[in-house]
Amino acid sequence: MKHHFIDRYSNLESPIHKLNTTLKLFLAVALIITTVIQSQIPAYKFVLIFAVLLIALYTSHIPLTFFLKNLLIILPFACIGGLSILFANSGDLYSSFIGIKIYHQALMNFITILEKSIISIGTIILFVSTTRFDHILKSFQDIKVPSLIVALLSFIYRYVFLVIDEFMRTKMAIVARSSRQPTLTLWSYMISRSFFGSLERGEQIFQSMKARGYNGTIKTLNNENFTTGDGIILFLCLILYALLWKL
Amino acid sequence: MHIPDGFLSIPVATSTYVISGSWVGYSIKRVREEAGEKAIPTMGVLAAFIFAAQMINFPVAGGTSGHLVGGTLIAILFGPYVASIIISTILIAQSLLFADGGITALGANILNMGIIAPIVGFVIYRALRKWHFKASIFIASWVSIVLSAAACALELSLSGTIPINVSLPAMVSVHALIGIGEGLITLFVILAIEKFNPDLIVNAKLHTNNAR
Numbered sequence: 133m134k135h136h137f138i139d140r141y142s143n144l145e146s147p148i149h150k151l152n153t154t155l156k157l158f159l160a161v162a163l164i165i166t167t168v169i170q171s172q173i174p175a176y177k178f179v180l181i182f183a184v185l186l187i188a189l190y191t192s193h194i195p196l197t198f199f200l201k202n203l204l205i206i207l208p209f210a211c212i213g214g215l216s217i218l219f220a221n222s223g224d225l226y227s228s229f230i231g232i233k234i235y236h237q238a239l240m241n242f243i244t245i246l247e248k249s250i251i252s253i254g255t256i257i258l259f260v261s262t263t264r265f266d267h268i269l270k271s272f273q274d275i276k277v278p279s280l281i282v283a284l285l286s287f288i289y290r291y292v293f294l295v296i297d298e299f300m301r302t303k304m305a306i307v308a309r310s311s312r313q314p315t316l317t318l319w320s321y322m323i324s325r326s327f328f329g330s331l332e333r334g335e336q337i338f339q340s341m342k343a344r345g346y347n348g349t350i351k352t353l354n355n356e357n358f359t360t361g362d363g364i365i366l367f368l369c370l371i372l373y374a375l376l377w378k379l
Numbered sequence: 380m381h382i383p384d385g386f387l388s389i390p391v392a393t394s395t396y397v398i399s400g401s402w403v404g405y406s407i408k409r410v411r412e413e414a415g416e417k418a419i420p421t422m423g424v425l426a427a428f429i430f431a432a433q434m435i436n437f438p439v440a441g442g443t444s445g446h447l448v449g450g451t452l453i454a455i456l457f458g459p460y461v462a463s464i465i466i467s468t469i470l471i472a473q474s475l476l477f478a479d480g481g482i483t484a485l486g487a488n489i490l491n492m493g494i495i496a497p498i499v500g501f502v503i504y505r506a507l508r509k510w511h512f513k514a515s516i517f518i519a520s521w522v523s524i525v526l527s528a529a530a531c532a533l534e535l536s537l538s539g540t541i542p543i544n545v546s547l548p549a550m551v552s553v554h555a556l557i558g559i560g561e562g563l564i565t566l567f568v569i570l571a572i573e574k575f576n577p578d579l580i581v582n583a584k585l586h587t588n589n590a591r
Binding site for chain 1: 382431
């Protein structure tokens, strides 16, 4: 299994990677909330927040191209709903092109939505890229997220690779025995066969896990303690967020 | 239908978090009582399967695309409580791993896709299955998607982001087409399960107090 599209850079060594996971989760969510609840985000404030993200990115050794590529892939999906805001009839007329009118207030609202989306998506990309998924689960467990949700999240992570592998194996087997393009019927067989194959293997894996002592508790090799460094980062970030709030 | 961060007002985001949290908490209690540990591996594979299936988009119209939600599919097989838990978990994973759906809008997204879709789909399926088994699966899936989209439009208009006269027709018309894809996929998957592995449906009945 060679799939690393989820947390590709989470195993790097950097000061950001070494931060306590619960602290990183708290800081990421707090930054998103601080940004989202503001009615307008002036350009200087947006630049300041984005600069903070870029500094964190540089410190974490994650390639800028990876960050921007992911941001540009996700951003259109987030903003597609915002297009209707752009063409809303509100405020003074800003511009008119081939019969399409854009009003000043609508444009401002759209820009605000765009800024909020860029910051929240950028924050999530940074958080996921600097944190191992098992540490995120451990953090969820520590903050008392229901154990069934944590267990299912861990199984999604484990089994999504299993499902993809099972599908690729079934597809390869079918394509190897047929010279034609797969028909709709063949596709439904492929999907159902890979589903049942995944179910069988999923059950076997679960039994193996239980045999080796799995009891639903997430355990990591290094127990993350809240260090003095974490405390300093928390203090500095809280001051920064308060400044962003007040600016 | 995944609402991003910044689209919802604080009252709408907070109230949908409270509603979704309460329902998911109740669902977890019910599933623990009725199924216990036995259901975990099956639920895990189902969650991973729906998670993977949601990555595959099919073309709809005007350059837009849609993907499977899967709420009705799981609700028909395992009941609405299991469906709510699985879809909610998938939405948490999507918002955390891919920024697909905002962290602050997670409550609303769970309400639309993880609560309204499975409950509506399950109720319609139960009401129509004796009339026509295949049609009931398709109609249940289609209506569940359209109503979820309508709820999403309502939340956006209540937040003052997009007026209801814009959001409702836009969301419902696009999702009426996406719902056809959802209905066909749900139908094919359930028919395939009935044909190749009916034991799964028998087990699902046992797990969820005669869900079917």
